[in-house]
Amino acid sequence: MKKQTQRKKTILVIEDERPLLEVVNTRLQKKGFGVITARSVDQVFNAGLEKNDLGIIASKSIKEALEYLEDLEKIDAIWLDHNLIGKENGLDFVKKLKANGGLWKKIPIFVVSNTEKSDTIRSYIKLGISKYYVKSNNRLDEIIKDIHTSLDKKKRV
Amino acid sequence: MNPLEHKKTILVVEDERPLVQAIQTKLEKNNFIVVTARTVDQAIDYLENIKKIDAIWLDHYLPGEKTGLDFVAYLKNPKGAWSTIPIFIVSNTASSTNVRSYLRLGVSKYCIKADHRLDQIVEDVKTFLLHPEK
Amino acid sequence: MTSTAYKLKVLAKEKENTRRKLVITARKLAATAKKLAVIAREKESARRKLVVTAKKLKSLYETLEKKVFDRTKDLEQIRAKSDAILTSIGDGLVVVDKAGKISYINKSFEEMLGWKAKEIIGKSMVQIVPREDLHGVKVSFKERILTQVLSGQKFVADLTNPFYYIRKDKSRFPTSSIVAPVNLEGKIVGAVEVFRDITKEKEIDKAKTEFVSLASHQLRTPLSTVSWYSEMLLAGDAGRVTPSQKKYLEEIYTGNQRMVDLVNTLLDVSRIELGTFIVEKKPTDIVKLVQSVINEQKPQINEKKIRFTSSCVNKLPLIKADPKLLRMVIQNLLSNAVKYTPDCGKIGLQLSLHKDRKSVYIQISDTGYGIPKNQQNKIFTKLFRADNVIGKDTEGTGLGLYIAKSIVEQAGGELWFESNENKGSTFHVRLPLYQSKKKNGYQRSFLTSL
Numbered sequence: 028m029k030k031q032t033q034r035k036k037t038i039l040v041i042e043d044e045r046p047l048l049e050v051v052n053t054r055l056q057k058k059g060f061g062v063i064t065a066r067s068v069d070q071v072f073n074a075g076l077e078k079n080d081l082g083i084i085a086s087k088s089i090k091e092a093l094e095y096l097e098d099l100e101k102i103d104a105i106w107l108d109h110n111l112i113g114k115e116n117g118l119d120f121v122k123k124l125k126a127n128g129g130l131w132k133k134i135p136i137f138v139v140s141n142t143e144k145s146d147t148i149r150s151y152i153k154l155g156i157s158k159y160y161v162k163s164n165n166r167l168d169e170i171i172k173d174i175h176t177s178l179d180k181k182k183r184v
Numbered sequence: 185m186n187p188l189e190h191k192k193t194i195l196v197v198e199d200e201r202p203l204v205q206a207i208q209t210k211l212e213k214n215n216f217i218v219v220t221a222r223t224v225d226q227a228i229d230y231l232e233n234i235k236k237i238d239a240i241w242l243d244h245y246l247p248g249e250k251t252g253l254d255f256v257a258y259l260k261n262p263k264g265a266w267s268t269i270p271i272f273i274v275s276n277t278a279s280s281t282n283v284r285s286y287l288r289l290g291v292s293k294y295c296i297k298a299d300h301r302l303d304q305i306v307e308d309v310k311t312f313l314l315h316p317e318k
Numbered sequence: 319m320t321s322t323a324y325k326l327k328v329l330a331k332e333k334e335n336t337r338r339k340l341v342i343t344a345r346k347l348a349a350t351a352k353k354l355a356v357i358a359r360e361k362e363s364a365r366r367k368l369v370v371t372a373k374k375l376k377s378l379y380e381t382l383e384k385k386v387f388d389r390t391k392d393l394e395q396i397r398a399k400s401d402a403i404l405t406s407i408g409d410g411l412v413v414v415d416k417a418g419k420i421s422y423i424n425k426s427f428e429e430m431l432g433w434k435a436k437e438i439i440g441k442s443m444v445q446i447v448p449r450e451d452l453h454g455v456k457v458s459f460k461e462r463i464l465t466q467v468l469s470g471q472k473f474v475a476d477l478t479n480p481f482y483y484i485r486k487d488k489s490r491f492p493t494s495s496i497v498a499p500v501n502l503e504g505k506i507v508g509a510v511e512v513f514r515d516i517t518k519e520k521e522i523d524k525a526k527t528e529f530v531s532l533a534s535h536q537l538r539t540p541l542s543t544v545s546w547y548s549e550m551l552l553a554g555d556a557g558r559v560t561p562s563q564k565k566y567l568e569e570i571y572t573g574n575q576r577m578v579d580l581v582n583t584l585l586d587v588s589r590i591e592l593g594t595f596i597v598e599k600k601p602t603d604i605v606k607l608v609q610s611v612i613n614e615q616k617p618q619i620n621e622k623k624i625r626f627t628s629s630c631v632n633k634l635p636l637i638k639a640d641p642k643l644l645r646m647v648i649q650n651l652l653s654n655a656v657k658y659t660p661d662c663g664k665i666g667l668q669l670s671l672h673k674d675r676k677s678v679y680i681q682i683s684d685t686g687y688g689i690p691k692n693q694q695n696k697i698f699t700k701l702f703r704a705d706n707v708i709g710k711d712t713e714g715t716g717l718g719l720y721i722a723k724s725i726v727e728q729a730g731g732e733l734w735f736e737s738n739e740n741k742g743s744t745f746h747v748r749l750p751l752y753q754s755k756k757k758n759g760y761q762r763s764f765l766t767s768l
Binding site (some may be wrong): 167 | 193201204205217218220221222223225230234236247248
């Protein structure tokens with residue numbers, strides 16, 4: 028009999044507005060996810076990721092993060108805002124992520140942003156994200172539920 | 185003690201992207217934590233989810249059917265949790281009817297974007313939050 | 319002779335007598351017959367005359383009957399026509415007697431208010447149709463225009479304040495109404511009121527105001543963006559700025575500020591033209607206002623080393639005006655004087671009670687460039703700037719005086735000037751004082767043939 032891994036799914040949330048980050052963090056955890064938060068591309072790849080008791084990881088550089096992550100945790104999905112702190116935005120992040128190859132390329136990315144610009148959305152889709160949510164068109168609850176459902180579906184596939 | 189706890193959180197409700205960024209940058213430079221929303225519904229969603237919002241920076245014309253006025257009317261419901269939250273209307277419409285309606289509903293301040301420097305508006309907000317009795 | 323002969327003689331005499339009597343009688347009869355004949359002839363003639371008269375009378379009678387018939391038809395037509403006119407008047411019409419009781423209402427009244435004539439004829443108009451303001455505060459019997467007009471008071475039609483009439487079904491609509499007394503031989507015997515539903519007008523007004531409001535938002539948003547980003551760059555928020563970068567940024571900032579001013583002014587103009595400029599008149603202290611405007615201009619005056627003299631009366635009665643707008647007028651005139659006067663020139667401002675004692679007088683004179691004679695008639699027109707200043711290092715939208723004149727005239731005042739090229743200009747303003755009494759009563763006599 029196959030032993031089903033009851034490993035908690037982990038989501039990397041990259042959002043520049045702290046209060047929102049906190050809310051999404053809390054909500055996702057309530058839904059049973061593990062959460063990693065970051066506010067900039069830099070933070071994910073170079074600086075540090077905060078860790079809390081439930082599975083949030085602090086890391087100082089992308090390499091470190093990636094190694095650490097590959098060893099201990101598996102990121103199951105990414106919640107990504109377009110506008111972030113620092114010079115790089117969400118598009119830059121996706122490009123960098125895809126460039127890292129391997130497992131990183133396959134992680135489903137859910138872009139949750141305020142921007143409704145069709146150029147921006149098209150660029151994301153071209154890079155290969157799973158879904159694009161416009162913040163002002165969806166309640167937070169709905170986005171979280173939707174992501175949950177998508178991940179569930181993915182698992183079953 | 186989290187050093188962030190001393191900072192005040194402002195919900196900025198503004199639709200124009202470049203303006204939002206300017207406002208966010210300026211406010212963060214002035215030690216505020218900023219959350220942004222583009223529509224009234226989004227703002228209400230955030231208010232319901234985010235525990236501590238200390239003030240609201242609000243434009244009048246927003247996408248969707250609801251304007252800033254609808255939002256303020258909603259907030260000022262005496263039975264609601266946000267009837268005392270300070271509201272700053274920073275808009276580009278100066279229609280006296282609108283101004284009067286806002287003031288009558290009880291916003292803390294009303295100013296026209298194009299007539300003010302951004303740093304001045306931010307200063308005014310800071311001063312007001314420090315001395316709310318004025 | 320015998321007795322027979324004697325008897326015969328006597329008989330003959332008697333017969334002769336009788337014959338004579340008969341003759342007399344016959345003659346009398348003949349005379350009578352003649353008289354009778356005359357009388358008969360006269361009677362016949364009279365009879366004939368009567369016949370003629372009878373015939374004439376008959377024909378007259380027939381003519382009269384026709385005339386009456388025709389006239390009645392005419393009157394009915396006239397009545398039908400006036401009924402049709404009254405009915406077809408889109409406005410509601412009600413006629414009341416001197417006690418305010420309804421004696422006539424037209425179809426529009428019935429349609430607008432939901433009452434049928436037979437339900438309310440004879441009832442008090444003021445009671446049947448209540449009137450209230452925007453906030454639902456009822457207008458009292460005393461304050462109703464009908465009441466005032468019937469009691470002989472002159473009334474004022476306040477067209478700026480929207481009032482609402484309440485229908486039979488308790489719903490309401492905004493109205494504009496006019497009331498006139500009906501006079502008969504110098505006495506008021508009733509009144510006529512005409513009113514209309516101005517919901518559409520109010521909606522159009524609201525749409526216009528919204529349009530200007532939205533336009534102002536759309537125009538000002540990109541201006542705010544440029545303004546704030548230039549401001550932030552200049553403040554070093556995005557990093558250190560070199561001196562020449564600073565210079566260029568300042569040009570951008572200044573240019574943008576000019577656009578903001580222009581947009582503000584254009585919006586004011588469009589509000590004036592669309593009639594949506596909300597004028598909030600209140601008793602205003604013009605002395606304070608003028609002083610404040612002077613203080614605002616002091617920096618420029620000092621910078622240009624202009625000799626400024628002002629002679630302002632200490633106290634003046636209050637003016638009924640919108641202080642915001644009044645300020646715009648004085649600002650415009652004073653800043654023009656400063657702008658168009660070269661360094662070391664002279665500017666004088668005078669503020670006093672007008673000699674008519676019913677208004678305030680302001681005079682602003684300068685020793686500046688003046689306005690060329692052949693362009694003076696255009697100076698109050700939109701976007702006009704005289705040739706002699708376009709070349710100089712001054713900025714102007716060409717709208718200030720147009721707006722100033724509109725505001726002054728709207729307040730019931732006057733704005734005029736004299737000017738000589740290269741010698742200077744003098745602008746005069748007269749503004750009526752605040753009057754709490756109602757003015758300009760409205761009265762109209764009505765023909766009573768209704």
